[in-house]
Amino acid sequence: MSKKKPLPQEPIEAEIGDLSHDGRGVAHVDGKAVFVQGALAGERVRFRLTRRQRRHDEGEVVEVLSASPDRVTPRCAHFGLCGGCALQHLDPAAQIGMKQEVLAAALERIGKVRPETWLPQLVAEHWGYRRKARLGVRYVAKKGRVLVGFRERRSSFVADLARCEVLHPAVGERLTELAELIGSLSIRERIAQIEMAQGDGPVVLIFRVLEPPTPGDIDLLQAFAARTGLHVYLQPGGIETVAPLPGQQAELSYALPAQDVTLAFEPNDFTQVNLELNRLLVARALEQLDPGPGDRVLDLFCGLGNFTLPIARRAGLVLGVEGDAGLVERARANAGRNGLDDSRVRFERADLYSETPDQDAAGPWDWSRQSFDLALIDPPRSGALQVLDALAATGIRRLVYVSCYPGTLARDAGYLVANHGFRLEAAGVMDMFPHTAHVESLAVFERSKRGTLA
The missing domain is CATH 2.40.50.140 (Nucleic acid-binding proteins)
Structure with missing residues (x-):
């Protein structure tokens, strides 16, 4: 050999x-x-x-x-070692330009399509923007201390960070303090990670504990919370075990002022990491969808109602569909909180991945047996190929597709154009994750006059 x-x-x-x-x-x-x-x-x-x-x-x-x-000088002293960022050495304007090139290349190479128009790029604050994050925690015996931060680039090791420039300062400036807190606990070697969740107000930190903290540990965590104003939750098992320490319950929410909507959420719910960019994204999606009082609108992968409720302010009726039962429940509560009843907005739970439509029927989903004028979809990284036939069969004339991965958007775009008579009217990128190579984008499809309805 x-x-x-x-x-x-x-x-x-x-x-x-x-x-x-x-x-x-x-x-x-x-x-x-x-x-x-x-x-x-x-x-x-x-x-x-x-x-x-x-x-x-x-x-x-x-x-x-x-x-x-x-080329610019990276702001973070840990850039190059920490895997949280990849592009701090590239001017932010060039970063978003690169992301548009990535999207354009994927659309042409994978989907064999080009947008008729490129939408203006969406950008917001480049620093301190992250309000959702998962941080690694590790006690390193050789260093005699705990490390808290993102993983090292191309490694499973936790990077040795003093601060993070892209996390909201409430947490990003407290990594050393967090590490010292965990180092003072009896279970310092049994804490696997910390999840951060924040809307417009309070910050929640969820400590993933692999064994129960002692009463002394609880006292130290409570003192840290009182000193910093951060809210401490523990997660001893699966996601259903997440719970606040006594007196640490926080009411989390974020506002979409332009649409007169406020959404409440739980710390472990999916929300966009970049609140200001999300507001721009919702406004852009509404502008491109352009719903009117006579329109029936379908919103697939709707989550908490981030797009559904703003659409409901303008459309005749909007149906939000989501696979997570807890998110559906909170979306309904958010509708009520915003004064939107079921004559304007409805939500239903459906697994949009496992329930494959029957080739001889409209499909097993209730929504697929109804007619809609417009649709918005915001699928996870794996895309939305499974629902595209059923979606086209609802008769929609216009579709706004929000994507977190150019490869699956390009695949789905090619399918919609080749198989269902849509044209890719417009596409654009947004810098949801500045200083990373992550590409978030939005595409607009219009059904051509010769398009089919099935």
């Missing part, structure tokens, strides 16, 4: 032609692609080879010989 050829120790000099979808520079050395961490398009760099693979190699910048005009 032949041994692996050792990696060369000498740095390699190369031109960076482009950026990959995950924010690494792409060079070609001896005809083979190399993904170079820390390099930007248009730069000449010296890099060290870190990994060989059959189809491509990987490397890391040692020296930038000729810098891109879009």
Whole structure:
């Protein structure tokens, strides 16, 4: 059996032609692609080879010989080690431009489609924007202390962070304090992670505990909560076990002022991490959907009603469909809280993935047997291919598709255009996660006159 050829120790000099979808520079050395961490398009760099693979190699910048005009100094002292961010060395305007290029390439390569119009890019605050996050926790005996933060880049280790520039300051500026708190507990080695949840007001921290804290531990956690104003919850088991410490219950909510809607949520519910960008997104979705008093609207993967309730302010009737029973219950409560009764908005639970429509029928979902004028869908990363036939059969003339992954949006866009007579009228990107390579986007489909209804 032949041994692996050792990696060369000498740095390699190369031109960076482009950026990959995950924010690494792409060079070609001896005809083979190399993904170079820390390099930007248009730069000449010296890099060290870190990994060989059959189809491509990987490397890391040692020296930038000729810098891109879009290169900036990272704000965070931990950038490069921490895996929470990938693009702090790239100017924010160039970051969102790169994300639009990623989306355009995916649409053409996978879906074989192009939007007729590119929508203006949506951007909000670039720092301190994260109000939802999951932080790793680890006691490191060799260091004699606890680490709290995101994982290291391409590693399962927790990065040694003093602060985080993208988390809301209420938490981002307290990572050292959190680490010291956990280090003072008897169960410091039995806390796996902390989840952060925040709307417009209070901040909840959910400590995932692998064994019960002692009374002394509870006292220390309560003192930390009193000192910081943060609310401490514990999670000893599954998600159903999440509960506040005595006196720590928090009422979480966020407002969409332009639509006169406020949504309450539980700490472990899905909400967008970037509140200000979400407000821009809701406004953009409404603008593109353009519902009127005579329209029946379908909202699939509706969650708490983030889009459903704003749509209900303008449409005749909107039906929100969601797979999580708890979210459906809270969406209904949110409708009542906002003065919207079931003559304007309704919610139903349906598993939009496991219930595959029958080829000889409209489908097993109640919504698929009804007629709608407009639809909005906001599926998870895996996309919405399973529901597209049934969705088209409802007779919608217009669809707004909110996506968190360009690959599945492109696949679904191609399917809608090729199989159901839609055209991709417009598409655009938004910077929901600044300084990361994550691409959030919105696409608008209009049914052409020759489109089918099934």
